[in-house]
Amino acid sequence: MWNMPPTDSVLQVLSFIAVAAQSMTAALAAGRRSMDWAGVCMLGAITALGGGTIRDVLLGHYPLLWVKHPIYLVIAGVAAFVTILLSRMVVRLNLAFLVLDAIGLVVFTMSGCDVAWQVDASLPIVIVSGMITGCAGGVLRDILCNDVPLLFRSELYASVSVVTGLFYATAFGLQLNDTVWTTLTFALGLTFRLLAIRYKWEMPKFVFSGEER
Amino acid sequence: MWNMPPTDSVLQVLSFIAVAAQSMTAALAAGRRSMDWAGVCMLGAITALGGGTIRDVLLGHYPLLWVKHPIYLVIAGVAAFVTILLSRMVVRLNLAFLVLDAIGLVVFTMSGCDVAWQVDASLPIVIVSGMITGCAGGVLRDILCNDVPLLFRSELYASVSVVTGLFYATAFGLQLNDTVWTTLTFALGLTFRLLAIRYKWEMPKFVFSGEER
Amino acid sequence: MWNMPPTDSVLQVLSFIAVAAQSMTAALAAGRRSMDWAGVCMLGAITALGGGTIRDVLLGHYPLLWVKHPIYLVIAGVAAFVTILLSRMVVRLNLAFLVLDAIGLVVFTMSGCDVAWQVDASLPIVIVSGMITGCAGGVLRDILCNDVPLLFRSELYASVSVVTGLFYATAFGLQLNDTVWTTLTFALGLTFRLLAIRYKWEMPKFVFSGEER
Structure with a gap:
């Protein structure tokens, strides 16, 4: 399995892209709340690196990834700042963002599974670790923007992460060829996520109107 | 003192019940925000296990309880899911839930005191550790539901936890018989909580209308 | 460099004042949400000690400062409680509070830089550590009060922390005389913060009205 940060250069680049993409979408959310420039960069960094931080x-x-390699902080901060300057263009690139965000989800999930595996966690924890890494940054973003987290309300986001993690973790048990399996998992997770967006797949909702106790 | 998870089977069962009860009340809160099924289960698990996690x-x-024993995750998730299916019945069981939730508060508080005691914390930290274990899960639930935490606003919840912890921790100093003292503490805490609900005991509130700075 | 808690008595006193000041401003925020007395004290303690806790x-x-020295918890709790009793007077002392809060920001920032330096963190992490220590408590306060954190929206707060940290950390590299440099940094940070309040210096904001994805 590849380490964090991945030594393999393709995955390294993908993880940088994932951090940048998640920071940029958080920057747009910050702009909707009229945050100042420093706030935009902070929200971007917290969103992009928060999932891995909570997992660790x-x-x-320890040490946390961004404590050991502050370059991740720089990438997240710069990505958020660039978003301020290019916000009009960024919006037009909506489709590209959805793809980048999906790449982020899948790459983060796989890296989370790796870390849990390295510390000898059991299979359920490997899956949960992948899910936290992929999804918790967005939850922090929504809390700081004073929203009920999108993760809990709609879209297949956590589910994509769980399926990706389950598929990926199979390789740990079977000791399959790393590169092939990583590529397969990546393709599967990305496809699932993009199909979920395209066809608006959603989980059933639990609507309950009982009184507050 | 009993360990976490308690070796004594009664306390083991009580702690499972406590996790399930807290997860189920969180699931109802999730339903009021129309979360999807995955969100309901996540909110349930975060609420039920969040207090102990923050304490640890x-x-x-380390390792965290649910990392070492993922069965706790499963119980919390299943309890939340069952709540979706049986929400109508669950509501009618309102009284049972209040009792279960009170059991959770007391059991979690005692386990939090135990953990702090095991790591040689001082008395104030033992009490605070019990309070965090008993109360912080509900704070996470309210943050994720975008509410001001109920804990800070009303009902004797933190106070019950502090009194329970103080009473329980006395035994550490006096080296009293474990089983008897645990039972006594449990009865005291539960009674206090149920009386507080029954008679709507509340702390005085601090109402301040000065301007924001 | 002085340790946490600072052995030097002046800095020790300043850090106690900083904890009390941050707890008192949090107590006022709690009063605006009509929290009960226990909630006010909890919010005060979380705000005053939350930044250092998140950093650690x-x-x-480990161990956390307040776990090792519970006196910090007591100071924060008592300060919040006194605020309830004296809220009218506290408001009239608005100016004094702004100064105390600024002292808190600067003292916390310096202590955060110290801790990161002690664990051999790199320069960017030393700065970030100072910023988290100075600012994260206020973010927790705003989350618990169900607001978008003020830190992200207005006033030079994070920026003051970053400038203070940068200036302070220079001394680590240059091995300058501790006391002189600490005093200089303190004066610089405090002046910067007070000028920022006096002249309402603000960062430019990023206002973005694109649709939610």
């Missing part, structure tokens, strides 16, 4: 804190896996 | 992270007490 | 958790720097 929960697993006691 | 603050005390540097 | 992120850096894996």
